[in-house]
Amino acid sequence: MTLLRWAIDHVILLYPPDYRAARGDDIRNGLDEALEDATGLQMLGHVVSVAVHAWRTRVQAATEGRRFGALRQGLVLAIIVSLSAAITDGRGWDGWPNLFTTGLLLAGTWLSMANVGRWVRLIGLAAVLVAGHNFFDPHAIAIPLIGQYSAGIVLLVFGLRLASAGSRSSRHIRAVAAVGVGLSVLSGSYPSTQYLLPALMIAGLLIGLVDPRSAIAVAALPLLVTATRFNWMLDMGLLRFGWPVAAAICIASLIALLHVGGVFGPEAGPG
Amino acid sequence: MLTALAGAGPLHGYGLVQAIESMTDGAESLSLGGVYGVLDRLESVGQVRVHSQAVESGRTRRYYAITDPGRQALSDEADRMEADARLGRTMLRSLADGGR
Numbered sequence: 001m002t003l004l005r006w007a008i009d010h011v012i013l014l015y016p017p018d019y020r021a022a023r024g025d026d027i028r029n030g031l032d033e034a035l036e037d038a039t040g041l042q043m044l045g046h047v048v049s050v051a052v053h054a055w056r057t058r059v060q061a062a063t064e065g066r067r068f069g070a071l072r073q074g075l076v077l078a079i080i081v082s083l084s085a086a087i088t089d090g091r092g093w094d095g096w097p098n099l100f101t102t103g104l105l106l107a108g109t110w111l112s113m114a115n116v117g118r119w120v121r122l123i124g125l126a127a128v129l130v131a132g133h134n135f136f137d138p139h140a141i142a143i144p145l146i147g148q149y150s151a152g153i154v155l156l157v158f159g160l161r162l163a164s165a166g167s168r169s170s171r172h173i174r175a176v177a178a179v180g181v182g183l184s185v186l187s188g189s190y191p192s193t194q195y196l197l198p199a200l201m202i203a204g205l206l207i208g209l210v211d212p213r214s215a216i217a218v219a220a221l222p223l224l225v226t227a228t229r230f231n232w233m234l235d236m237g238l239l240r241f242g243w244p245v246a247a248a249i250c251i252a253s254l255i256a257l258l259h260v261g262g263v264f265g266p267e268a269g270p271g
Numbered sequence: 272m273l274t275a276l277a278g279a280g281p282l283h284g285y286g287l288v289q290a291i292e293s294m295t296d297g298a299e300s301l302s303l304g305g306v307y308g309v310l311d312r313l314e315s316v317g318q319v320r321v322h323s324q325a326v327e328s329g330r331t332r333r334y335y336a337i338t339d340p341g342r343q344a345l346s347d348e349a350d351r352m353e354a355d356a357r358l359g360r361t362m363l364r365s366l367a368d369g370g371r
Contacts, residue, residue: 023333025330025332026284029283029285029327029330030288030303033285046304049303049304052304057308
């Protein structure tokens with residue numbers, strides 16, 4: 001509980017100062033009460049959901065009504081972190097694909113959360129998708145570990161957020177799927193865990209079965225990604241588990257990306 | 272969320288989460304962060320407003336209420352869903368009639 005209190009203190013600090021002054025107390029009260037009623041995973045889910053809201057509020061405040069401003073800020077952020085990645089990677093400019101992928105991931109993530117139109121956020125998500133495409137390819141580009149771990153943590157966070165949202169019938173299975181993707185990405189750098197990945201991804205296929213709205217929305221994209229990743233799946237030995245597993249990887253990843261971007265999900269509707 | 276505010280009166284953020292769970296017998300539940308995100312958006316389009324503030328545990332808590340534009344939006348949405356349901360029932364009836 002002490003750890004949770006510490007987490008709450010820091011989560012509230014994530015809000016932009018103006019917003020924190022106006023709403024911080026209110027949100028903190030809600031979080032305190034929610035934690036009293038919650039158990040285990042739900043507790044973490046509430047803390048994480050507020051942290052995600054805080055971060056999105058911060059990004060949106062920084063990009064208020066500035067489409068190109070958002071793009072510029074995303075690119076600056078991407079360049080700074082990409083340069084850091086290049087230095088920590090130890091390959092300097094020889095590692096330019098790493099810069100490209102890391103930059104694309106960050107710029108896309110930033111844009112997908114920015115306070116701009118839905119189509120611009122979708123472009124951001126597309127950039128994340130392209131970057132993710134490279135993330136999941138062990139041959140094309142060696143992503144700095146920091147990037148890989150970041151992606152894994154983002155997906156884990158997403159899974160925990162789902163654990164406290166959505167309908168009762170689907171919330172746990174969606175959480176399992178997202179956490180599965182996160183764990184897989186985190187462990188993906190070790191060949192011995194390659195068979196753990198498809199096992200975890202099967203949960204992703206179930207997402208589409210219990211949440212038709214998301215499944216319909218992303219139905220076209222998994223097919224595309226499945227087709228382009230055919231060779232990779234062969235290399236990884238995934239096809240020995242059959243096409244449902246391959247499709248599950250794509251569906252889980254894409255739904256995770258779309259939810260993280262806020263294009264779908266409980267807060268995306270009219271209320 | 273608008274339905275909960277219309278039915279249960281002014282509520283604070285976590286109160287809304289509880290009201291929605293209660294109204295749907297636990298079938299629907301919103302994350303806390305999601306609730307505050309939606310409240311922000313509904314407030315920005317004028318469909319909810321801050322009804323009152325109270326100090327609890329030394330901290331200010333806001334209670335939200337539905338506004339007239341909010342009631343109109345809720346009514347429009349209910350009409351749309353009613354029309355969809357009517358259309359669905361009509362199609363089911365014609366399918367049944369055609370099958371005879």
